[in-house]
Amino acid sequence: MLRYQGSRVFGGYAIAPALVLQRAVKEASRAHIDDAxxxxxxxxxxREKAAKELADLRERTLKxxxxxxxxxxxxxxxxxxxADFEESVLDIIHAERVNAEYAVLVTGERYADEFASMDNxxxxxxxxxxxxxxNRVIRILRGETETHLLExxxxxxxxxxxxxxxxxxxxxxAHVLAIVTRYGSLNSHAAILAGSKGIPMVIGxxxxxxxxxxxxxxxxxxxxxxxxxxxxxxxxxxxxKEKDEENTSLLLAxxxxxxxxxxxxxxxxxxxxxGEKDVADAIKxxxxxxxxxxxxxxxxxxxxxxxxxxxxxxxxxxAQRMExxxxxxxxxxxxxxxxxxxxxxxxEHNPALGYRAVRICLxxxxxxxxxxRAILRASAFGNIDVMYPMITSxxxxxxxxxxxxxxxxxxxxxxxxxxxxxxxxxxxETPAAxxxxxLLAQEVDFFSIGTNDxxxxxxxxxxxxxxxxxxxxxxxxxxxxxxxxxTENAHRYRKRVGICGELAADTLLTEYFLSLHxxxxxxTPSRVLAVRDAVRKTDLSK
Amino acid sequence: xxxxxxxxxxxxxxxxRPADAFVKYAQTLPCDILLEKGGKQADxxxxxxxxxxxxxxxxEIVLYFRGVGESGAMSxxxxxxxxxx
Numbered sequence: 001m002l003r004y005q006g007s008r009v010f011g012g013y014a015i016a017p018a019l020v021l022q023r024a025v026k027e028a029s030r031a032h033i034d035d036a037x038x039x040x041x042x043x044x045x046x047r048e049k050a051a052k053e054l055a056d057l058r059e060r061t062l063k064x065x066x067x068x069x070x071x072x073x074x075x076x077x078x079x080x081x082x083a084d085f086e087e088s089v090l091d092i093i094h095a096e097r098v099n100a101e102y103a104v105l106v107t108g109e110r111y112a113d114e115f116a117s118m119d120n121x122x123x124x125x126x127x128x129x130x131x132x133x134x135n136r137v138i139r140i141l142r143g144e145t146e147t148h149l150l151e152x153x154x155x156x157x158x159x160x161x162x163x164x165x166x167x168x169x170x171x172x173x174a175h176v177l178a179i180v181t182r183y184g185s186l187n188s189h190a191a192i193l194a195g196s197k198g199i200p201m202v203i204g205x206x207x208x209x210x211x212x213x214x215x216x217x218x219x220x221x222x223x224x225x226x227x228x229x230x231x232x233x234x235x236x237x238x239x240x241k242e243k244d245e246e247n248t249s250l251l252l253a254x255x256x257x258x259x260x261x262x263x264x265x266x267x268x269x270x271x272x273x274x275g276e277k278d279v280a281d282a283i284k285x286x287x288x289x290x291x292x293x294x295x296x297x298x299x300x301x302x303x304x305x306x307x308x309x310x311x312x313x314x315x316x317x318x319a320q321r322m323e324x325x326x327x328x329x330x331x332x333x334x335x336x337x338x339x340x341x342x343x344x345x346x347x348e349h350n351p352a353l354g355y356r357a358v359r360i361c362l363x364x365x366x367x368x369x370x371x372x373r374a375i376l377r378a379s380a381f382g383n384i385d386v387m388y389p390m391i392t393s394x395x396x397x398x399x400x401x402x403x404x405x406x407x408x409x410x411x412x413x414x415x416x417x418x419x420x421x422x423x424x425x426x427x428x429e430t431p432a433a434x435x436x437x438x439l440l441a442q443e444v445d446f447f448s449i450g451t452n453d454x455x456x457x458x459x460x461x462x463x464x465x466x467x468x469x470x471x472x473x474x475x476x477x478x479x480x481x482x483x484x485x486x487t488e489n490a491h492r493y494r495k496r497v498g499i500c501g502e503l504a505a506d507t508l509l510t511e512y513f514l515s516l517h518x519x520x521x522x523x524t525p526s527r528v529l530a531v532r533d534a535v536r537k538t539d540l541s542k
Numbered sequence: 543x544x545x546x547x548x549x550x551x552x553x554x555x556x557x558x559r560p561a562d563a564f565v566k567y568a569q570t571l572p573c574d575i576l577l578e579k580g581g582k583q584a585d586x587x588x589x590x591x592x593x594x595x596x597x598x599x600x601x602e603i604v605l606y607f608r609g610v611g612e613s614g615a616m617s618x619x620x621x622x623x624x625x626x627x
Contacts, residue, residue, distance in 0.1 A: 068559075071559050072558070074559075075558045075561075075562045075589075078562045078566070078589045079589060079590060082589050082590045083585075083588050084588050084590050084591055085590055111590055114594060115593070118596045119596075120555075120557075120598060122554060122555065122557040122558075123557060123593065123596050126557065126558055129558065320553055
């Protein structure tokens with residue numbers, strides 16, 4: 001059994017034999033010609049035929065997907081008829097007395113190289129579009145018709161070096177259960193089209209060519225290709241696949257519906273995300289907003305403090321993609337089990353009770369200021385709030401608020417835009433925060449109860465210690481009572497209260513949370529609809 | 543000659559689909575239009591050249607209109623940019 005890691009384009013599971021696409025290598029060979037004019041005419045005729053093919057692809061995309069995606073082939077059409085592209089082809093034919101196939105190949109490669117070398121991932125991905133159109137013209141010049149990519153009558157996992165946008169559109173989704181490619185980009189039109197066709201796809205997988213015909217599992221959520229799985233793995237993934245399909249049918253039935261009980265109580269169901277990569281899942285599962293955007297990944301993935309600009313881009317992307325829906329960004333929660341070398345933190349005997357999160361930020365406000373600047377700048381592009389983790393005392397909150405005000409006035413002085421509606425909230429995850437929640441409610445705009453840490457601290461049970469499993473009881477009366485206290489104290493001061501952490505998705509407790517009038521449950525994307533289902537089945541009047 | 547400066551606000555910048563729509567709009571205008579970014583210029587009516595400038599969100603472009611109907615073309619382009627880019 002072999003595992004290969006890649007990057008996810010579109011999530012899903014598939015179990016089927018691999019079919020490795022073998023493209024006959026057809027180099028456009030250089031040939032001398034005598035009649036340059038006739039060769040130019042051949043090019044123009046081939047281009048007309050290519051335009052017809054593109055019109056058919058456009059039509060098909062429009063019918064199966066939508067107009068926005070169909071416009072990808074308008075772009076191909078414009079590239080094909082671009083004056084510079086044409087001039088280059090005709091110049092090469094005349095100057096070098098070569099065949100049109102070769103002139104198109106050279107021109108296509110030149111533009112593809114130009115795009116591939118740009119410092120912008122969007123533009124780099126356009127190299128694949130250029131390659132798609134020049135291959136199309138070269139094929140037509142050879143007198144070949146567009147063949148089907150694969151002839152198969154049984155389900156397969158399609159494995160290829162790369163696929164073009166037009167190949168994706170023409171794929172037979174009844175038989176291609178998933179796509180795995182070695183190259184490609186998340187920004188490519190091929191990736192966008194595969195996602196829109198709903199085909200699980202993983203790119204950047206360095207597979208071995210001998211996997212052809214072998215049984216494979218694609219776990220596109222985890223961006224994983226498993227070749228030749230053993231029985232246990234196969235069983236595990238069959239179950240995952242079944243659950244995923246169940247969730248998909250739930251999704252179809254519950255998408256767009258309100259989170260409302262039978263007797264009319266409403267609650268918001270938001271998502272927890274760990275990066276831009278999770279936003280698509282949140283949207284797909286109909287999240288009402290992002291209740292917890294963990295920002296640690298920006299710090300964990302880099303070798304030095306992430307810049308304001310890098311953070312700004314990440315926050316802005318998420319805010320824009322959520323289109324005005326609430327996005328709550330939690331400031332860095334580094335320390336404890338999330339350690340980063342460049343923070344130069346000393347080893348600790350008891351990291352869970354240690355130097356982490358705002359405790360670091362209050363000592364080194366310059367780190368937090370960079371993050372708050374990025375968050376505030378991004379607030380001009382969407383509906384952003386900020387949330388501080390690991391709070392135990394009022395003075396911490398007051399100092400954090402002062403830092404926040406400093407950053408705002410710096411930005412104003414620099415004439416940098418930000419929203420003045422950014423609310424500040426705190427995580428309630430320590431027993432101290434629960435016990436002073438009445439005071440905290442007067443200091444901040446909202447609470448979010450982090451049940452994982454709260455349970456561990458209330459019950460004095462390390463949640464990563466398997467020996468403590470039966471002592472680590474998230475349904476313990478102390479935990480439930482703490483949630484009640486916090487909610488009542490927040491509401492006394494008309495502040496919003498949410499629950500993030502695994503308990504929020506626990507449908508055994510949905511009715512309890514509703515009865516407390518908790519305002520929001522923030523859950524992992526795949527649980528949104530299950531929780532919605534539980535809400536809609538609840539009747540508090542009974 | 544008329545001159546127009548504009549800062550791109552659309553999040554994807556002038557990449558494929560927005561660039562294509564922009565070029566097609568430019569092609570409907572009668573005069574010559576040059577697009578400039580960071581000292582590099584391109585014919586605004588040619589897609590690959592426009593994409594070659596790699597114009598991203600937040601970047602400033604300058605458009606030069608020259609020839610018949612240049613004033614009308616400039617005001618038409620200005621409202622196009624504000625609506626779409």
